[in-house]
Amino acid sequence: MKKVWDYLIKTPMLLVFIAISVIFAFPALGASAELDRYAIITAIGVDKGETEGNFDVSLLMFVPIAEQTFTENYKVVSAEGRTLTEAINLVGLHVGRKVGLSHVKTIVLNEEIIHEDVINILDFLGKRRTVASSSKIITTNATAKEFLTSVEKLDTDSAIKVSELVNYNHDYIYAYDSTIELFFKRMFGPTQTALVPYLKLEEPENEGVAAVAATDSQTGGQGDSQGQGQQAPKEILNDGDAYLFKDNKAIVLLDSKQVEDINMVCGVYKEGSIEIENFTDGEYNDAKLSFEIFDNTVRNRIVYQNGRPIFCIDLTLVLNLAEAVNKDNTVKENVEFKNLSDTMIQAIEKRVREKFANAIGIMRENNADIGNFYTLMYNSDRVKFMKFLENLENADNYLNEMVFKMSLKVTSK
Secondary structure: OHHHHHHHHHOHHHHHHHHHHHHHHHHHHHOOOHHHHEEEEEEEEEEEOOOOOOEEEEEEEEOOOOOOOOOOOEEEEEEEEOOHHHHHHHHHHHHOOEEEOOOOOEEEEEOOHHHOOOHHHHHHHHHHOOOOOOOEEEEEOOOHHHHHHHHHHHHHHOOOOHHHHHHOHHHEOOOOOOEHHHHHHHHOOOOOEEEEEEEEEEOOOOOOEEOOOOOHHHHOOOOOOOOOOOOOOOEEEOOOOEEEEEOOEEEEEEOHHHHHHHHHHHOOOOEOEEEEEEEOOOOOOOEEEEEEEEEEEEEEEEEEEOOEEEEEEEEEEEEEEEEEEOOOOOEOOOHHHOOOOHHHHHHHHHHHHHHHHHHHHHHHHHOOOOOOHHHHHHHHOHHHHHHHHHOOOOHHHHHHHOEEEEEEEEEEO
């Protein structure tokens, strides 16, 4: 025993370790698990409350249950309060746990609430409730509570997660992506514009990803696979539509074709396709051609002529003919190995220039600089750009006073 004490005295760090273990380790063994004290929230939805000025907050909660299945269990809990803080705290009372939002991946805003100032809502969630800046923002035609109820069924019964439906938006030319971080950068930047994805909740007969009811195995054998005695769940559709926000509120809903045109100009896409209608040459008769995009390069140049900026966009597209359907609905074989003819390239250039003109028209009509041209021109030549703005009667109307030009190069893979 004496040797042990001598050893301990010679190694004081060991005594410190033993003291820390006694003070902290044993109390920790008797403490309750984090899951018993905190609710795991994966999505949050905000609606207007039934009482004027109130908020109705709905939280999609992951419920950990020990079972030998590959499904996850979720539950939607809602509460109304005079403030967001009160509503979230009431949700905590309903579930008997503290509400932490650090695991939130999706923020759902009802279509009714987005036409007012939404910055306060997102600022509260991001700064005071520590929602991750990478959390996706989406808008919907249904109430956020109804939307999350469908999300609950989709996340529980399917391998497809709603967060994944939005997460891959930035890859495709016909869709858009928005996070809290990106939204704040655009809203507090000089353009004060942003796009936010719009997901619809529709009846089951429409095409889309269905949030089906629980099966017999999940309900203990009660009812059939369609959820006997229950209302058929609605389907969540991501068509690529997006709401255009300006000055902190939504001003117009853009369909997927308009979003595609804007993405074409801005170059914010990795994959997608370009369709040509009514194409005729020596081989095709009134055909519909679909070209797959393999790569794209967008370079911008700004020159000034008589004090007016000329914004030049140099676009290079690498395409492959993926599908060709003639007027008689016959499909050409091995089109993926076919080089693009001069006639095809001319048709593609015409189509891309139409999309370019449509995108600029949308921005000018709504006086919304979605392409962030302000920042690009400011960084290119600050003195000339500021002088250009000073000579305008209305500096906010600079998009209509600019000249846009595009040079296009199309190659085949």
